[in-house]
Amino acid sequence: MFSGSLPANGLLLPAFTLLLTRVSSSSVSAPDIPHIAAFFGTKTRYEEVNPHLLRDPVSVNASVLKPPPTERCSPVHLTAVIRHGSRYPTVKNIRRIQRLSELVRGEASRGGGAEEGWLRDLRSRWESWYTEDMDGQLVMKGREDLRLLAQRLASLFPSLLSEENLRSGRISFRTSSKHRCVSSIESFQEGLQQHEYSHQVDDQLMRFFEHCRGYVEGVEKNRTAMLEVDKFKHGDEMDGVRTRMAETLGVPRDRLTPDLVEAAFFLCSYELSIKSVHSPWCFLFDESDAKVLEYKSDLKQYWKRSYGHSINGLSSCPLFHHVFRTLDKAGRPRRSTDAPPEPASILVGHAETLLPLLSLLGLYKDQTPPTASNYHSQHGRSFRTSRIVPYAANLVFVLYDCQRGPRLQLLLNESPVRFPGLEGEDAPLYRDVRATYRHLLDGCDFDRECEGRVVGRGPNIEL
Structure with missing residues (x-):
């Protein structure tokens, strides 16, 4: 489907950049990774989902593109919905971190001479370096997340994310107004070797x-x-984590609130995602503790952003319709005099942008919803935000021109995902995808859903 050579005028510079990145990164050994790094929910590094990127941050696997081998197909369009990269904590979590640090330094009892070194570091040497002006802004690692993602996607789709398409302004870029998203879309454009930023802020x-x-x-x-x-x-589960942590630190249990327990857990994640550091805070938690805290995070995202309430998914109707309008235009038969379709649309937002859209599409929906009482039966759940929406998470819609007509494939975090109801094919016919979502394409009216029944709208337990 793709030729092995690069077009002389299009991608020699990006290809050279890929090579330099690969050479320079291969000489840097991977940091000591905390044993709980894969359980940080929405604060998980992208590399925990794709560990091979730690060895080679620009490696791509062309076999993830799966149009039918029996048909001649070529990609004609991609729409990518991308979460911003790694960021600083928000003010709310920075304040919790400061309270935790004060508690440990002021009230922790000192152990004996055999005390673990990491515990001594926490009690006497570790100081909070987070300041409120950081408030969720993108960090250098976050910029790199997006630059490298752009390079990998350009390598997978050289005919779409080409220098020629960039220069002619045929690739559209839209972003949330939040600083971390604007910085992310600029970094993505840098990854495509575009240094004069061109994007539209679109919070609607x-x-x-x-x-x-x-x-x-x-x-x-x-x-x-x-x-x-x-x-x-x-x-009980959270209470157990809290009790063990209080005993380890030697702090009064009643002073260690669930929010401060979570702050310690997130500190481990922030130090890793921001500085690539194995923080001493990580040693407070074993894997069973981490799974409890991940579940607490997943419960929040499930009920606040996903299947817990029908309005969560329906609120993403504007984005859903935008994606399919773009795909419709790209897949429509054209006369020779028509302008060529837009080859790519890059949309940068938040975990709160991606989760409702994934829910509207019917992805990662478990038969039994997660609740406070069924933790132990949920270990095999598919709804795990650590895997679905880490930093720099991306949902890519790939439209192919094939012999039998346009086909559509989904990639989540650069791995194939099948449409619910169309599990028999990786890249079903576009008309079949549209038929599957006909009820949403013809309905899903944002004004009606969002301005309709509000009073008394409580939890939707019957999913």
Whole structure:
């Protein structure tokens, strides 16, 4: 489907950049990775989902592209919905980190001479270096996340993310207004060797959840909407983690709130994703503790952003319709006089952008919803945000021109995902995908869903 040679005028510079990145990174050994690094939920590094990138950050596997081998196919368009890269903590978590640090330095009892070195470091040497002005901004590692993702996608799709298409302005870039997203889309363009940034800020599209009254009042501001999360937060599993951590640190258990337990867990994730450091905070948790805290995070995302309430997914109707309108244009038969279709659309937002869209598409929906009381039966769940929406998570719609007509493939974090109801094919006919989502393409009216019934909209337990 693809030729092995690069076009002389298009991708020699990106290809050379890929080679330099590969050579320079291969001489740097991977950092000592915490044993709990794969359980950080939405604060997970992208490399935990794709560990091969630690060895070679620009490696791509062309076999993930799976049009039918019996048909001649070529990619004609891609739409990528991308989460921003690694970032600093938000102000809320920075304040929790400061409270935790003060608690440990001020009230932790000192152990004997045989005390672990990492524990001595926590009690006496570790100092919080996070300041409130950081507030969720992209870090250098986050910029690299997006630059490298752009290079890998350009390597997978050289005819679409080409220098010629960039120079002619045929690739569109849209982003959330948040600083970390704007920085991410600029970094993505740098990865494509475009240094004069060109993008549109579009919060109606990338932060749709803020504009949906049914969501804001029915979930965001509805205290009963997160009942399962609150129950688990104060339940037996979390209580066990809290007790063990208090004993290890030598702090009064009643002073170590569930929020401070989570702050310590997130500190391990931040030090890794920001500095590639194995923080002493990581040693407070074994794998079973990490799974409890990951589950608490997943419960929050499930009930606040995903299947827990129908309005969560429906709030993403504007983005859903935008994606399919773009695909419709790219797949429509054209006369010789028509302008060629847009080869690529790059959309940068948040985990809160991706999760509702994935839910609307019906992906990662388990038969039994996660609740505060069924933790032990949920270990095999498919809804794991650590795997689905790490930093720099990306959902890519690849449209192929094939002999039998246009076909569509989904990639999540650079791995193939099959459409629900069309599991027999990696790249089903586009018309079959449209038929599967006909009810949403013809319906899913944002104004009706978001401005309709709000009062009394409580948890939707019957999914």
